[in-house]
Amino acid sequence: MDTTQRTGQQRSADLRRRELLEAADRVVLRDGPHASMNAIAAEAGITKPILYRHFGDKGGLYAALAVRHTDALLASLRAALDAPAERRQRVESTLDTYLAAIEARPQVYRFLMHPADGAAAPGDQTEQGFDVGKHSAPLLRRMGEELAQVIEERLDVGPGTQQLARVWGHGIVGMMHAAGDWWLGERPCTRAELVSTLADLLWGRLAAAGDKAGGPGF
Amino acid sequence: MDTTQRTGQQRSADLRRRELLEAADRVVLRDGPHASMNAIAAEAGITKPILYRHFGDKGGLYAALAVRHTDALLASLRAALDAPAERRQRVESTLDTYLAAIEARPQVYRFLMHPADGAAAPGDQTEQGFDVGKHSAPLLRRMGEELAQVIEERLDVGPGTQQLARVWGHGIVGMMHAAGDWWLGERPCTRAELVSTLADLLWGRLAAAGDKAGGPGF
DNA sequence: ACCTGCATGTTACTTACGGTAACCCCGAGT
DNA sequence: ACTCGGGGTTACCGTAAGTAACATGCAGGT
Numbered sequence: 001m002d003t004t005q006r007t008g009q010q011r012s013a014d015l016r017r018r019e020l021l022e023a024a025d026r027v028v029l030r031d032g033p034h035a036s037m038n039a040i041a042a043e044a045g046i047t048k049p050i051l052y053r054h055f056g057d058k059g060g061l062y063a064a065l066a067v068r069h070t071d072a073l074l075a076s077l078r079a080a081l082d083a084p085a086e087r088r089q090r091v092e093s094t095l096d097t098y099l100a101a102i103e104a105r106p107q108v109y110r111f112l113m114h115p116a117d118g119a120a121a122p123g124d125q126t127e128q129g130f131d132v133g134k135h136s137a138p139l140l141r142r143m144g145e146e147l148a149q150v151i152e153e154r155l156d157v158g159p160g161t162q163q164l165a166r167v168w169g170h171g172i173v174g175m176m177h178a179a180g181d182w183w184l185g186e187r188p189c190t191r192a193e194l195v196s197t198l199a200d201l202l203w204g205r206l207a208a209a210g211d212k213a214g215g216p217g218f
Numbered sequence: 219m220d221t222t223q224r225t226g227q228q229r230s231a232d233l234r235r236r237e238l239l240e241a242a243d244r245v246v247l248r249d250g251p252h253a254s255m256n257a258i259a260a261e262a263g264i265t266k267p268i269l270y271r272h273f274g275d276k277g278g279l280y281a282a283l284a285v286r287h288t289d290a291l292l293a294s295l296r297a298a299l300d301a302p303a304e305r306r307q308r309v310e311s312t313l314d315t316y317l318a319a320i321e322a323r324p325q326v327y328r329f330l331m332h333p334a335d336g337a338a339a340p341g342d343q344t345e346q347g348f349d350v351g352k353h354s355a356p357l358l359r360r361m362g363e364e365l366a367q368v369i370e371e372r373l374d375v376g377p378g379t380q381q382l383a384r385v386w387g388h389g390i391v392g393m394m395h396a397a398g399d400w401w402l403g404e405r406p407c408t409r410a411e412l413v414s415t416l417a418d419l420l421w422g423r424l425a426a427a428g429d430k431a432g433g434p435g436f
Numbered sequence: 437a438c439c440t441g442c443a444t445g446t447t448a449c450t451t452a453c454g455g456t457a458a459c460c461c462c463g464a465g466t
Numbered sequence: 467a468c469t470c471g472g473g474g475t476t477a478c479c480g481t482a483a484g485t486a487a488c489a490t491g492c493a494g495g496t
Contacts, residue, residue: 016473036453047475052455088425106350113353132324133403135331140396156430157423163407167415168424171397178358178392179385185351189381197385204422205375206386207306212374231443254482265446270484 017054017064020044024065029107033114037061063138069108070139073101074146081150088199095195099180103191106184112139113181140177144170172202235272235282238262242283247325251332255279281356287326288357291319292364299368306417313413317398321409324402330357331399358395362388390420 023044027035037058041048055061080094102109114137148169152162175198183194241262245253255276259266273279298312320327332355366387370380393416401412 013472037455038453046473048454049456049476050474053473058454087429110350110353132328133399135328136396136399141400144396144400154430155424156428163411164415164418166400166406167397167412168419170400171393171416171419172424174396174399175389175393178354178362178395179389181351181354181392182359182362182384182388188384193381194385197382198389200382201386201389202419202422203425204420206373206390207421210374211305212372234444255484256482264444266483267447267485268445271444276483 020051020054021061021064021068024061025068028065028111032107033062033111066112066138069112070142073098073112073139074142076101077143078146081147088203091202092195092199095176095198096191098176099183099191099194102180102184109184113137113177140173141170144173147173175201231272238264238269238272239279239282239286242279243286246283246329247323250325251280251329284330284356287330288360291316291330291357292360294319295361296364299365306421309420310413310417313394313416314409316394317401317409317412320398320402327402331355331395358391359388362391365391393419 020040024035024040027040027043031039037048037051040061041051044051051061055064076097077094080097081090083090083093085093145166146169148166151168152165155161155165157164179194179198183189183191189197238258242253242258245258245261249257255266255269258279259269262269269279273282294315295312298315299308301308301311303311363384364387366384369386370383373379373383375382397412397416401407401409407415
């Protein structure tokens with residue numbers, strides 16, 4: 001086959017793939033992460049085997065979907081993180097960007113945080129341990145690494161910066177995630193209040209606070 | 219039926235339930251969260267319907283299992299949190315207790331962090347939104363609330379303490395969780411180093427750090 | 437002794453879903 | 467006219483959740 005033809009086929013295949021992803025997106029956003037391959041295929045106007053030809057298995061499809069959304073969110077976060085402003089301002093802006101994203105499209109959020117679930121084939125277990133320590137959604141890991149890199153590049157904390165940056169990166173992302181998840185479920189305050197309170201925490205207000213009268217102190 | 223007989227039956231049922239939970243525990247710890255009801259029943263020396271009679275459905279069984287382990291872990295954490303010592307010491311001790319627990323029994327950790335997955339019955343969806351904002355494992359929520367309560371009881375941060383305590387509680391727990399998960403997977407440093415670095419983060423070292431030379435600062 | 441009530445247990449089934457094998461159709465190239 | 471490859475379908479398998487109907491064993495009342 002010559003180059004032109006091959007390109008044509010490639011293009012067509014890529015377009016098809018995109019259409020399928022769009023359809024899958026609609027279904028997942030409508031039915032949640034438990035959407036069946038049949039449902040997705042039906043939404044796309046085709047049948048299961050085609051999905052499998054394109055994505056291998058359910059994990060592959062979900063991974064492809066997740067990468068799209070994750071890339072988009074990470075781009076927004078990078079923008080907030082790179083803006084020219086004071087550090088506190090930037091931290092608040094990044095937190096707010098993340099929270100605004102999960103608030104605007106909770107379904108996407110829910111989907112991204114859900115681990116693939118389709119990794120453990122029967123009888124695949126090496127030794128007796130399965131996939132310990134890989135619970136977190138890829139999105140969290142990627143955000144953690146991204147933030148770690150920014151911290152390492154920009155912050156001066158003496159020796160051991162690299163290690164510290166990674167710990168802090170994952171830690172801060174985890175803080176943001178957990179607080180965001182809880183907030184999204186209960187809505188106990190405005191987004192701005194949440195952002196400010198979290199930034200306060202990062203700014204050491206926990207250490208600075210006084211003990212409450214009467215107790216042995218916290 | 220008179221009281222004696224009823225008590226006897228109740229006791230026996232409770233004992234049976236405990237035996238079943240023990241068996242389920244063994245299987246889940248051996249095969250991971252994907253353990254089938256058949257496997258669990260086999261381990262207990264019985265068959266499926268009995269499990270269903272006792273626990274309703276798979277979610278029920280898993281919830282019962284999770285509560286056991288969660289209670290145990292929370293008890294340890296409370297102990298560390300309530301020890302008579304300086305605040306920083308206590309925070310570090312609590313972090314270390316958590317990390318030691320997930321390090322010692324990663325399988326349990328993995329299981330606890332895994333959402334039940336068996337909540338979405340087909341056709342149960344109210345409106346078009348499913349269970350947005352309830353992604354986090356029950357363990358995380360419970361730890362967050364617990365910590366929030368301690369903070370609120372012990373810390374003096376002026377007005378709005380209650381709200382702030384809950385945000386911080388969930389935030390700190392999330393930080394601990396994400397950092398712990400990452401650390402458990404990559405083991406980039408010792409547990410003590412991780413604890414110390416995280417405590418540093420909570421103690422405001424992020425805000426206090428200087429900008430790296432050459433950049434616009436973080 | 438016999439029947440009744442009830443918890444305990446079983447086999448065998450249904451349903452749903454991920455994944456796959458085998459076949460089909462149609463347009464392009466020779 | 468003929469085959470050849472890509473896009474598509476039907477029909478199927480294996481597994482696992484959940485259930486219905488049937489069997490068994492042990493109290494207690496008559």
